[in-house]
Amino acid sequence: MTTGDLKPTITWKVDGATITPSSKYTIKNGELVIYFPKQNDSKIYVCEAQNYLGTHSAEFQVQIDVPEIHKIRPVVNIEEGQRTEVDYDGMVKLSCKVSSYPEPKISWMNAKGTVAKSESSTLIAPYDYISYITISNITKADKYKCYAVNNIGSDEKVIDVDVKDAFDVKSVPEGTTGVLYDSEGIITCDITSKHLMNIRWYYADEITRIDREISSSELYQISRGGKQLKIMKMNLNLVGKYTCKATLQNHRDVQKIFSTRVKADGLGECY
Template sequence: MFILSLCFNFKQHHSEHARLQVPTSQVRSRSSSRGDVNDQDAIQEKFYPPRFIQVPENMSIEEGRFCRMDFKVSGLPAPDVSWYLNGRPVQSDDFHKMIVSEKGFHSLIFEVVRTSDAGAYACVAKNRAGEATFTVQLDVLAKEHRRAPMFIYKPQSKKVFEGDSVKLECQISAIPPPKLFWKRNNEMVHFNTDRISLYHDNSGRVTLLIKDVNKKDAGWYTVSAVNEAGVTTCNTRLDVTARPNQTLPAPKQLRVRPTFSKYLALNGRGLNVKQAFNPEGEFQRLAAQSGLYESEEL
């Protein structure tokens, strides 16, 4: 009995020891496989595709100006950036610069914008994990010819009555349209008031309107037109006089020049003028007054 129990205990102990002892090769293989998985996960976590964080908006730039397109892109590893204009690659040259700064900031710089630079720009960022793209439109405005202001016609001097309205008008040609300044006796004229207004249109016509004119409005007026190409100035005079009275003058009396006629002479003697046309009556009356009678001998 003792021998049987001893053999049983030995077999049980040997089996437990066998279970506890695992080959080192199996342990190493398991640990190495887990390590490989972790290393692969770590490698995959270190790479991620490009992503644009900041992009420029569409632009309109005048020809000959400086232009700059700024953007920011992220990605690991740092992505390579390429530009395309209407599908054609954009190369760095004397007029175009591609600048890369820290923390993913990039810039496409136009030293002098030309009309050939207009179009749709595509920016492509690539790394081993992927790529990203954005587009921006650049419109180039043709450079406008500049011309200093000049008067097509100048304001004319005027004389008005108190209480009237007056317009000081001129026409000015300039590119670009000029800024206008009006002075009265070297003091700035204030517009957009109840009495004084300034009007102008696209053809260059300028009107200074003054309502209810008073004597304080009289004086020398100076209009100046200024733009980037030059300046021009003109002077004009406004005189204001008191309004005359509205009463009508008294009519002039007509003077009659005295004349002499036989009718007046007869009237002066008390004779009827009508009787002057009757020779017989006139003779008989005059004869009676003078005492003359007709002789029968004649």
């Protein structure tokens, strides 16, 4: 409390910075109030009074002691659930809430123990903190652990992040497909994706069993986008395994492969 013939202007400072009213501090009639003080608020606070006659300041050493009964070992909670699913190559924002006193140190790491960069922990209520992490370009399932520790103890929770299939498979070749001898036959490979992709077709005869890529010719016609392969006129030389392979253009190791054995119908069971 300060007094004077002329009411002075009161300013409070800590760590060399002027304190402004906020959810943490209020200043009324020259008195500084600290809400929900924590151990790291144990500092020297400077009260500075100024009027036209001059300036006077005084220092106050504040020590915040935490009774053992009020100390809280960190308790981690994942309010959104401990499993989530994201699109292939997508993004997810994870969060964990930690109840703790004194203030905990919160960190995130994946299943390999790699520490992930997280957003600053935010106080959402007395003794409650929340921490966020944003992961982009997710192509594989992983586990992310939220770990909190203070000088009383520690706690952790794990969130499983699953990745949706990069492809939407609707209709694909499988088993055995019969095509009437000397007639047209169509094999469908209806696969789509949110990502750029292509579909290629391959044929392997029943002797060498070597896959050879098919292109449009007098024997075959491939539809735009590759979803359908038309056998123009079935004959015995075209009996064999037909394979469609869907591949992401920007992730060429991500594929879907389906095959069917094509036989010539109308000539007996041997073909």
